[in-house]
Amino acid sequence: MNTPIELDHRANAYSLPLDTLDVSDPRLFYDDVWPPYFERLRREDPVHFTPASPYGPYWSVTKYRDIVQVEVNHKAFSSSDDFGGIMINDAPKGMERTSFIRMDPPEHDEQRREVSSTVNPITLAKMEDLIRDRTNMVLDGLPRGQTFNWVERVSIELTSMMLATLFDYPIEHKARLIRWSDTFICDINAPDAPVRSEEARFAEQMRFAEHMNEIWEERANKPKSFDVISILAHGEATNRMTLRQRMGILILFLVGGNDTTRNSMSGGVLGLSRFPEQFRKLRENPDLIASAVSEIVRWQTPVIHMRRTAVADGEIGGKPIKAGEKVVIWYISGNRDEEVIERPDELIVDRKRPREHMSFGFGIHRCLGNRLAELQLRILWEEILRRDLEIEVVDRPVYAYSNFLHAIRSLPVRIAA
Amino acid sequence: MPEVTYIEFNGTAHRVDVPHGSSVMRGAVDNNVPGIDADCGGECACATCHVYVDPAWLDKTGLPEPGSQEASMLSFAAVAEPNSRLSCQIKMTDALAGLIVRMPEGQH
Numbered sequence: 001m002n003t004p005i006e007l008d009h010r011a012n013a014y015s016l017p018l019d020t021l022d023v024s025d026p027r028l029f030y031d032d033v034w035p036p037y038f039e040r041l042r043r044e045d046p047v048h049f050t051p052a053s054p055y056g057p058y059w060s061v062t063k064y065r066d067i068v069q070v071e072v073n074h075k076a077f078s079s080s081d082d083f084g085g086i087m088i089n090d091a092p093k094g095m096e097r098t099s100f101i102r103m104d105p106p107e108h109d110e111q112r113r114e115v116s117s118t119v120n121p122i123t124l125a126k127m128e129d130l131i132r133d134r135t136n137m138v139l140d141g142l143p144r145g146q147t148f149n150w151v152e153r154v155s156i157e158l159t160s161m162m163l164a165t166l167f168d169y170p171i172e173h174k175a176r177l178i179r180w181s182d183t184f185i186c187d188i189n190a191p192d193a194p195v196r197s198e199e200a201r202f203a204e205q206m207r208f209a210e211h212m213n214e215i216w217e218e219r220a221n222k223p224k225s226f227d228v229i230s231i232l233a234h235g236e237a238t239n240r241m242t243l244r245q246r247m248g249i250l251i252l253f254l255v256g257g258n259d260t261t262r263n264s265m266s267g268g269v270l271g272l273s274r275f276p277e278q279f280r281k282l283r284e285n286p287d288l289i290a291s292a293v294s295e296i297v298r299w300q301t302p303v304i305h306m307r308r309t310a311v312a313d314g315e316i317g318g319k320p321i322k323a324g325e326k327v328v329i330w331y332i333s334g335n336r337d338e339e340v341i342e343r344p345d346e347l348i349v350d351r352k353r354p355r356e357h358m359s360f361g362f363g364i365h366r367c368l369g370n371r372l373a374e375l376q377l378r379i380l381w382e383e384i385l386r387r388d389l390e391i392e393v394v395d396r397p398v399y400a401y402s403n404f405l406h407a408i409r410s411l412p413v414r415i416a417a
Numbered sequence: 418m419p420e421v422t423y424i425e426f427n428g429t430a431h432r433v434d435v436p437h438g439s440s441v442m443r444g445a446v447d448n449n450v451p452g453i454d455a456d457c458g459g460e461c462a463c464a465t466c467h468v469y470v471d472p473a474w475l476d477k478t479g480l481p482e483p484g485s486q487e488a489s490m491l492s493f494a495a496v497a498e499p500n501s502r503l504s505c506q507i508k509m510t511d512a513l514a515g516l517i518v519r520m521p522e523g524q525h
Contacts, residue, residue, distance in 0.1 A: 363490075
C-alpha cells in the first residue's frame, strides 16, 4: 500500500450503489485494495455495466468462465485498434502502436505465426543454460543481512537481460529497454509517470522505433538469425513493414517480455512471504516448483485486464451487449473466482490443476511468451531453493498506479547473512 | 472402456482406458500421462493438448473444420502437422477403441 488507508474497503465496496461501482480506478491497484470490489461484482453483478468512467461507459466481465467465452469469441469481440484496441483507455487516435495483439484475423494470424518460433518450447530449451548462468550471477551478487529492493536487484535485472537477448541488443545498454518499456506502458496520470501526455509518449515511441530500425536494417542485410528483430526483418509477413508497424511489433515484444515476468518474479517472493507454510512446503519438496510457478503467475496476475469491443449485438452471461460497446475482461478477478478456483486468495503451491489459470489469457491472443515466462521463473526458484535463501520481506510493497499492469515497483527484502 | 495409447515425444507409451464421452485430453490428464498440459481445461482456448493422430486413425477422428476455433488455435501451435488435433476436441466412442496419438516436442 502506498498511502495509509483509513477507509474500510470491504464495507465501502458493498455499500456503493452498483451503478457507481467503477473498478477501473487505478488507485484500487495502487493502494492494493481491489479484492472486495471485484468480489462484490462476481457475487452480485458478474457482467457489470459502468455508465460513466474516465474512459467512458464500459462493461466489466468478472467471472472466469464468462471471460473465457469472450476471449474465444474473437469474431464478436474485437481487439482491433480501429475500435480502440486492448486497453480500457482507447488507443490514442493517430498515435496507435498497432501489432498483432491489437488486430483481428486474418492479419493477426499471419504476424503471430511469423514470430511464434522465437519463444516456442523448442527454441527455449536452447536458452536454459544461459538463463541459469545469469540467474546464478544475479543471486550470488545479492547483499546479505541488509535491506534491498528485490524488484530492482532481481526482477528487473533478470528480465532486462532476457529482453536484450531476445532482441540481440547490447546487454550493457539494457537499462534503455526498461526505461522505454516503462514509458510506453505507464499510466500518464501516475505519480511516477515518465511521460505526462500521449504526445510525449508517442514522441518517445518514435525515437525508439528509429533507433531499433537501424538494427532492423542491419539484420535485414545479414543472414537470418534467431533473435526477434532478425526474424521480423526476414519474415515474409513482416519484412516489408512500415516504420510505424515495426514500432508496434517491437513495443509488443518489449512490454510483453518485461513488465509481466518481472512482476511474477516479485510477486512470488511477496506471495510466499504471506504464506510461509507454503514456502516451507516448497523448500521441502522442490518437485513442486513447476506447480508453484503456475500458482505464482495466477496469484500475481501480472496483466489486470484486456479490453475488447463488441462488433455486433450479442450477450455475455445473459446481459445484452450492443455493437460498439467496450467490454473489459478482468483477469485479476477471473483468477479469484471461487467457482473455478478453490480458496482463490491463497497461494497454494500444490494446488490441483495449477495450470488452469487465466493470467496468460485464452484464445488466439493467448500470451505468446508464456513458456519463456515459466522457464525464467522455474530457474529462478530452482536456484533460490538450491541456495536455501531465506528471503524476508521487510516492508510493504509499492504497486504501480495502473489498471492494466499489476506491477510491483518496490519490494524491500533482506536475506539472512 | 475404450483404450487409447499415448506416445510421449521420447517414445514412452502409455495405455489408458478412457470413458465414453470423455475427451482424449481428459484421459491423459486424469491418468498423469506427461506431455499434455491442457491449460484451458478443455475449452479449445489454448493449444496445449496438441497431439498427432496416428495416420491409421485419421478417418475416425477426423480433422478440425477449416475456419473452426480448433483449426485456428492449432495454427499457432509450435509444431503442427497435417495430422494435428487438440485432444480436448476428440471425444471417446467405441469406434475409437485402440486409438494411438503421439505428443509433440513441446506444447505452446
